[in-house]
Amino acid sequence: MYYLLQPFRVLWKIWFFLFFVSTLILLYPLLNWALSKAERWPKAFKIMQTWAWWLISVPGIWMKIEQKEALPKAPFIICPNHSSYLDIITMYRTFKGYFIFMGKMELNNWPLFHIFFSKGMNISVDRGSISGAHSAYERSKDELDLGHNIVIFPEGTIPPNAPMLKNFKNGAFKLALEKNVPIVPVTFMTNIQRLQAGPALKRMGGPGPSRVIIHPALYPADYAESGVNQMRNDTFAIIEKPLKELYGNNR
Numbered sequence: 001m002y003y004l005l006q007p008f009r010v011l012w013k014i015w016f017f018l019f020f021v022s023t024l025i026l027l028y029p030l031l032n033w034a035l036s037k038a039e040r041w042p043k044a045f046k047i048m049q050t051w052a053w054w055l056i057s058v059p060g061i062w063m064k065i066e067q068k069e070a071l072p073k074a075p076f077i078i079c080p081n082h083s084s085y086l087d088i089i090t091m092y093r094t095f096k097g098y099f100i101f102m103g104k105m106e107l108n109n110w111p112l113f114h115i116f117f118s119k120g121m122n123i124s125v126d127r128g129s130i131s132g133a134h135s136a137y138e139r140s141k142d143e144l145d146l147g148h149n150i151v152i153f154p155e156g157t158i159p160p161n162a163p164m165l166k167n168f169k170n171g172a173f174k175l176a177l178e179k180n181v182p183i184v185p186v187t188f189m190t191n192i193q194r195l196q197a198g199p200a201l202k203r204m205g206g207p208g209p210s211r212v213i214i215h216p217a218l219y220p221a222d223y224a225e226s227g228v229n230q231m232r233n234d235t236f237a238i239i240e241k242p243l244k245e246l247y248g249n250n251r
Contacts, residue, residue: 013205016059016195027051028115035119044121045098052092060207061086061194063093067214071097072182075144076217079172080186081239082153083162086195087188090210091151094186099149102140104156123150137175144179154235158197163243165236173231182217183231185238189213189246213242 034044074097080087101122117124123139126132140150154168176183189211196203215238223231
């Protein structure tokens with residue numbers, strides 16, 4: 001059955017990509033204007049939220065969000081697993097309040113898409129440079145001081161064996177403890193089924209629900225003694241648990 005459906009998955013993924021690119025081209029002048037000045041970034045955020053609605057709704061994707069408890073007062077750090085290119089898009093439908101992404105510097109080289117990081121609204125991290133990584137870290141602290149939430153994918157990239165989690169990096173948890181802000185773990189459950197990264201001819205794709213779980217926040221005060229490693233490990237376990245329940249240990 002998997003192989004019988006694969007041609008339809010491929011056609012859907014091609015259609016999704018063309019829809020994404022064509023709408024981005026249409027919106028590019030407006031986004032370029034909104035992202036060109038910091039005072040317009042909240043407007044850019046609203047534009048991207050609206051665009052994200054179209055990007056998931058027209059191809060037949062709908063959100064199913066399970067929120068375990070009320071969100072903490074901003075600012076906080078959002079830590080989701082990364083299993084699909086769809087994660088960034090659905091993030092704009094998962095959280096209503098303003099947030100910014102921290103992403104790898106390589107995104108600045110992507111055609112068209114680079115506008116979201118090269119204009120300065122989101123934070124680019126040059127992992128190959130100590131000074132570049134430090135600069136991104138300092139910018140993150142400034143954004144938190146301004147009351148802005150930050151999205152950090154602690155895996156750093158989409159793992160090749162997703163939805164199995166890759167080891168988490170320490171940056172988000174070090175930042176949370178230093179700035180005394182909560183971590184909000186998020187599990188993207190089915191984005192990999194909607195749009196799996198990798199060769200279009202071999203990977204999953206198609207319409208259906210995007211299931212998201214927003215877990216209870218972890219607070220720095222509870223990790224004053226145990227520190228970064230424990231906060232990182234607890235976040236990993238929280239995000240991983242529903243993935244293991246859905247996909248099993250050998251996913």
